[in-house]
Amino acid sequence: MRRASLIGIAVAMALAAGADKPPARIKPYPARLPDGAGRAIAERACQVCHSPQLIAQQHKDQAAWEKTIATMEKWGAPLTPAQHDSLRAYLVRTLGPSGAAPGPRGPHG
Amino acid sequence: MRLTRRQVLKTGALGVAIAAVPAWARAAFAKATALPPDLIERNAWPEHWESTVAALGRSKNTANEAFFVRSHFPVPSVDPAAWRLEVKGLVDNPLTLDLAALRALPQRSVRATLECAGNGRGLYDLANTSGTQWGLGAMGTAEWRGVALAALLERAGVQAGAKHVWFEGADHATLPQAPPFLRSIPLDLARERGTIALDMNGKPLPALHGGPARALVPGWYGMAWAKWVTRIRVEAQPSDNHFMVRGYRYVAPGGDPLTSPPVEAMRVKSLITSPLDGAQVTGKAIDVKGWAWTGFGSGRVVSVEISSDGGATWQNCGLEVDTAPFAWCAFTARVPVTRTGPLTLIARASDPHGAQPLAAQANTGGYGNNSAHRVTVHATG
Numbered sequence: 001m002r003r004a005s006l007i008g009i010a011v012a013m014a015l016a017a018g019a020d021k022p023p024a025r026i027k028p029y030p031a032r033l034p035d036g037a038g039r040a041i042a043e044r045a046c047q048v049c050h051s052p053q054l055i056a057q058q059h060k061d062q063a064a065w066e067k068t069i070a071t072m073e074k075w076g077a078p079l080t081p082a083q084h085d086s087l088r089a090y091l092v093r094t095l096g097p098s099g100a101a102p103g104p105r106g107p108h109g
Numbered sequence: 110m111r112l113t114r115r116q117v118l119k120t121g122a123l124g125v126a127i128a129a130v131p132a133w134a135r136a137a138f139a140k141a142t143a144l145p146p147d148l149i150e151r152n153a154w155p156e157h158w159e160s161t162v163a164a165l166g167r168s169k170n171t172a173n174e175a176f177f178v179r180s181h182f183p184v185p186s187v188d189p190a191a192w193r194l195e196v197k198g199l200v201d202n203p204l205t206l207d208l209a210a211l212r213a214l215p216q217r218s219v220r221a222t223l224e225c226a227g228n229g230r231g232l233y234d235l236a237n238t239s240g241t242q243w244g245l246g247a248m249g250t251a252e253w254r255g256v257a258l259a260a261l262l263e264r265a266g267v268q269a270g271a272k273h274v275w276f277e278g279a280d281h282a283t284l285p286q287a288p289p290f291l292r293s294i295p296l297d298l299a300r301e302r303g304t305i306a307l308d309m310n311g312k313p314l315p316a317l318h319g320g321p322a323r324a325l326v327p328g329w330y331g332m333a334w335a336k337w338v339t340r341i342r343v344e345a346q347p348s349d350n351h352f353m354v355r356g357y358r359y360v361a362p363g364g365d366p367l368t369s370p371p372v373e374a375m376r377v378k379s380l381i382t383s384p385l386d387g388a389q390v391t392g393k394a395i396d397v398k399g400w401a402w403t404g405f406g407s408g409r410v411v412s413v414e415i416s417s418d419g420g421a422t423w424q425n426c427g428l429e430v431d432t433a434p435f436a437w438c439a440f441t442a443r444v445p446v447t448r449t450g451p452l453t454l455i456a457r458a459s460d461p462h463g464a465q466p467l468a469a470q471a472n473t474g475g476y477g478n479n480s481a482h483r484v485t486v487h488a489t490g
Contacts, residue, residue, distance in 0.1 A: 025144045025146060025150065026148070026149040026150065026161070027144070027149075027150045028149065028150070028151075029150075029151070031153070048283050048284060049182075049282065049283045049284060049287075050152070050154075051152050051153035051154045052153075053150065053151065053152050053153050054151070054152040054153075054157065054241060057151070057231075057238065057241065057242040058238055058239060059237070059238050060237045060238070060239070061236070061237060064237035064239075068239065074286070075282070075284050075286045075287040075288075076284040076285060076286035076287065077284060097236060097237070
């Protein structure tokens with residue numbers, strides 16, 4: 001009996017909390033780039049202009065990432081020549097066509 | 110992050126600022142407003158927010174707070190008191206107008222649908238994706254108000270030989286060497302349909318939507334609706350801006366952007382707003398409703414059909430007829446339910462050029478996805 005009332009109170013509290021809670025914001029992509037060697041380079045080079053959410057939506061093979069990096073270098077992305085290959089390897093490994101990061105589709109509301 | 114003295118000297122002031130990312134980036138974009146509940150965050154900076162289908166179905170005009178946001182670069186700081194709109198180039202009387210002068214000119218209301226060219230990119234099956242993976246809601250309809258471009262061009266006196274109108278905005282890339290965003294449209298189109306909008310749904314145009322002033326080009330995808338416009342240039346040639354000649358092009362795999370067709374008019378399309386995907390339905394029929402629109406021809410959809418058997422048979426929907434051109438119109442249908450379990454509804458709209466495809470052919474940029482919308486509901490009898 002006592003246990004039942006405690007559960008009842010807990011349910012009532014949860015419902016009350018739900019009623020007061022603002023509607024959930026839909027953020028389908030992570031606020032941080034995937035773990036792995038090269039993440040710091042990617043944060044510095046890419047997040048000047050793009051949020052981690054946008055970067056994590058891209059799924060490209062080596063040739064496609066190379067093309068993207070070359071364009072961004074031309075436009076002045078903060079990336080040294082020595083970091084170029086490390087960045088490409090990180091992006092192909094974590095955000096390649098078969099990357100483990102969230103897929104490109106996400107929710108559609 | 111610590112920098113050596115040599116790094117500081119080598120990179121200079123800009124380099125130091127960039128080296129401080131991501132903290133620096135967070136500070137630069139800190140003015141971004143909080144994400145409203147009717148929007149899905151696809152990119153935190155710059156803001157790429159899409160509307161939920163539920164929000165799009167709520168009203169004939171999409172509320173400003175629920176309206177999708179897409180910018181190429183961070184929202185610029187624009188002081189409305191200092192803001193000026195110039196009309197220059199091949200004109201007899203170059204103009205410089207402040208906001209009060211622009212508001213003093215005759216205003217017109219334009220109800221029109223705005224759709225991002227990349228809407229639905231996330232629903233294409235693309236091997237190498239690039240860009241924001243939009244779902245269904247990078248679009249909305251609003252009642253806009255502002256000054257007809259034709260009136261501004263007439264005051265400026267367009268010279269012979271002028272063929273194009275270029276829009277320049279106050280926004281700019283974070284990296285100094287990145288190209289600015291610039292769009293031009295044909296002069297005839299600017300005269301026929303163009304507006305410099307100052308209001309959106311009865312309120313001053315919000316900064317996220319290009320305030321104090323943006324271009325309206327009803328019928329064309331959003332890239333032509335330039336935001337934070339500060340200069341209108343009348344020219345003989347179209348712009349050769351990166352986003353014009355390379356960015357917004359329908360490029361086939363392995364194709365050359367420079368010779369590929371430009372992304373311009375909105376392809377005919379429809380969206381089922383009720384029932385929502387995944388909904389449970391009861392009874393012997395489902396009341397279906399949604400919106401349909403086109404950027405081609407006179408901007409009017411001629412029919413919308415619904416199939417509940419995978420496209421084998423189609424039934425005609427009721428269609429709102431007295432709507433503004435280039436604005437979505439409502440469609441409704443009552444679809445019989447003959448069995449319990451999952452049931453997929455497919456909507457397809459037609460304009461005078463034809464029906465939208467069941468599956469649009471993907472292009473490398475993921476533009477113009479007007480595949481027929483499918484909604485799967487669960488009939489419980």
